[in-house]
Amino acid sequence: MLKNTLLALTGSVAVGMSFAGSAEAVILTFNNRSAWEAAVGSFTVQDFNAFEGAQTEGAGVDVGDFTVRQVGTDFGGIFSEISTQVATIQNAVDNNLDGSAAVGGATDSGGTGIRFSFDTAISAWGADLGGFSDGGRQSAVIAGASYNIAPGQGFFGFLDTVGTTSTVDIAYVSGFPDGVGLDNVSYSSSASVPEPSSTLSLLALTTLGVASTLKRKLKSSKSTGKETTKVG
Ligand SMILES: [Ca+2]
Numbered sequence: 001m002l003k004n005t006l007l008a009l010t011g012s013v014a015v016g017m018s019f020a021g022s023a024e025a026v027i028l029t030f031n032n033r034s035a036w037e038a039a040v041g042s043f044t045v046q047d048f049n050a051f052e053g054a055q056t057e058g059a060g061v062d063v064g065d066f067t068v069r070q071v072g073t074d075f076g077g078i079f080s081e082i083s084t085q086v087a088t089i090q091n092a093v094d095n096n097l098d099g100s101a102a103v104g105g106a107t108d109s110g111g112t113g114i115r116f117s118f119d120t121a122i123s124a125w126g127a128d129l130g131g132f133s134d135g136g137r138q139s140a141v142i143a144g145a146s147y148n149i150a151p152g153q154g155f156f157g158f159l160d161t162v163g164t165t166s167t168v169d170i171a172y173v174s175g176f177p178d179g180v181g182l183d184n185v186s187y188s189s190s191a192s193v194p195e196p197s198s199t200l201s202l203l204a205l206t207t208l209g210v211a212s213t214l215k216r217k218l219k220s221s222k223s224t225g226k227e228t229t230k231v232g
């Protein structure tokens with residue numbers, strides 16, 4: 001088992017660095033899609049638009065390179081399916097992304113969450129996020145290590161320089177069941193291993209991402225609405 005050495009720097013940026021051996025994974029995380037795309041280079045995007053109405057509980061939905069599955073509690077409706085309704089159902093509008101079909105799910109205690117299982121190991125993964133960690137709820141992305149998602153964070157991505165990731169879990173941390181939406185899951189099995197010099201550039205990019213996210217938070221903080229549903 002490879003060991004991830006992690007050092008939290010600031011905000012949601014976590015960078016693991018190890019020069020002791022080439023076999024140790026270095027995981028870089030991003031909260032900004034542009035920065036992630038620039039770091040990864042070529043990648044594949046699954047927009048789920050061809051899977052309208054597919055139910056993700058049980059065996060899940062095989063979309064080709066990976067299967068998406070609601071594990072644990074099945075809350076029904078948009079909380080366990082791929083649907084445009086993620087965008088339109090009452091009281092779940094915050095889970096909306098761009099109005100197209102997206103993965104709707106929920107996190108809760110007892111291991112309830114959404115699992116992305118890839119057929120072969122990947123070296124990078126990212127997704128647009130809707131309605132994460134809002135209303136006193138806290139969800140995380142687990143990909144080798146656990147990364148908490150900030151309220152209103154619109155993107156999460158990582159780069160695994162060794163390429164040993166085959167499962168990405170959207171998981172519960174605390175609070176109440178967190179209804180969420182994900183779309184445009186992007187991944188690569190051939191992301192390049194950054195040299196130490198380019199890692200510094202990546203750091204600069206991810207720091208920019210933090211700054212822009214903070215700006216968006218400041219802009220949107222005055223429009224925060226109240227939660228009225230059990231699964232928000
Ligand atoms: Ca879509």
Ligand SMILES: [Ca+2]
Pocket residue numbers: 130131132133134137178179180231232
């Ligand atoms: Ca939510």
